[in-house]
Amino acid sequence: MHINTVDASASHTDFARLRRLHAQAVQDSVALIRRVTPGDLSRPTPCSAWALAELLAHMTAQHHGFAAAARGKGQDLAHWSVRPLGTDPVGQYTAAAEHVLAAFAAVEGPDRAFALPEFSTTRTFRAVRAIGFHLIDYVVHSWDVARTLGVAYTPGAELLRAALPIARAVPDDDSRLAPGSAFRPGLATDEDADTLEKILAALGRSPHWRSPEHGAATRDTLR
Numbered sequence: 001m002h003i004n005t006v007d008a009s010a011s012h013t014d015f016a017r018l019r020r021l022h023a024q025a026v027q028d029s030v031a032l033i034r035r036v037t038p039g040d041l042s043r044p045t046p047c048s049a050w051a052l053a054e055l056l057a058h059m060t061a062q063h064h065g066f067a068a069a070a071r072g073k074g075q076d077l078a079h080w081s082v083r084p085l086g087t088d089p090v091g092q093y094t095a096a097a098e099h100v101l102a103a104f105a106a107v108e109g110p111d112r113a114f115a116l117p118e119f120s121t122t123r124t125f126r127a128v129r130a131i132g133f134h135l136i137d138y139v140v141h142s143w144d145v146a147r148t149l150g151v152a153y154t155p156g157a158e159l160l161r162a163a164l165p166i167a168r169a170v171p172d173d174d175s176r177l178a179p180g181s182a183f184r185p186g187l188a189t190d191e192d193a194d195t196l197e198k199i200l201a202a203l204g205r206s207p208h209w210r211s212p213e214h215g216a217a218t219r220d221t222l223r
Contacts, residue, residue, distance in 0.1 A: 015110040015128055021159045022104065022131050025138040026097050028155055029059070032145045033093045041089070045148045046209045049179070052148050056089055057082050059141050063096035065118070066134045067103035070127070074115035104131060136166040140183075140203055143196070148211055153196075160195040167202040 033056065041053040050058065061082040068079035086092055110128035119125065119133070139155060146153035155163075172186045184204025189197055197207040 011110055018128060018131055018135070018162070019104055019107075021162050022135040022138075023101055024156060024159050025135050025142065025163075026063075026101055028153070029138045029142045029145065030094055030097050032142055032149070032151070032153070033059075033090055035149060035151065036090055036145075040149060041085070043148050043211060046144045046205055048184075052145070053085055053089070055141065055144060055148075056093060057085055059138075060085075060089075060093050060096045062134070062137060063093075063100040065116075066114075066130065067096075067100040069114040069116055069130060070100070070103035070107050070112075072115075075117060077117055080118060100134070104134075107131075132166045136163050136170070136199075136203075139163045139199060140167075140205065143200060143205065147209055150211055155196065157195070160199065163199055164195055164202075167199040170203060172202075 036052065036056070041051065041056070043052045045052055045055050047055055061080060065074065065080035068074050068076065073079060107127050110126060112127040113124040114127055114130035115124050116130060116133070125133075139159065142155070143153050170183060186204055187201040187206060189201040189207075193201070193207070200207050
């Protein structure tokens, strides 16, 4: 077997693992969103500019945008548009999550070009990188939702190990200060911080954030 054949096989194995972990991150978010009630939508979130309704609208729009990118239509900004929530925001979110998972499952390999105009209008991104972007978004936004609702979020160790280097690779520059930025400037962490805390801090989330309505208490644990 030629070396380049071995390298290609390893690359596709890694890509399959990334897609599996990405699906886990998205499915964790769906499990959380299914707990949202109409009365929760006005709650403050760790995304300081957004109440839960606005965060949910953003998360739904990102699923549609990335799904379009996976299908070669990401350059059309209409796919990335954030729309007001309808009468069934949980159903809308669940459908959008299924849409992006199906789109990513159809991507034939790690080098497929994704147009991601929210990241750059002058270049495309390899599928393996684009799916990593989406994965880290939903690890962090799942935590946002969990803290908003007052429930615990305990993603799998393998998912967190994969997410940490992606989080640390996100540029920590002035773009994080722009209105509507999903991430804020990075924070320092304690030496004994766990992997999720390191991910959160790298993307500007204080692991100690609690909803004013819940304080330190949680409803129960999501596992």
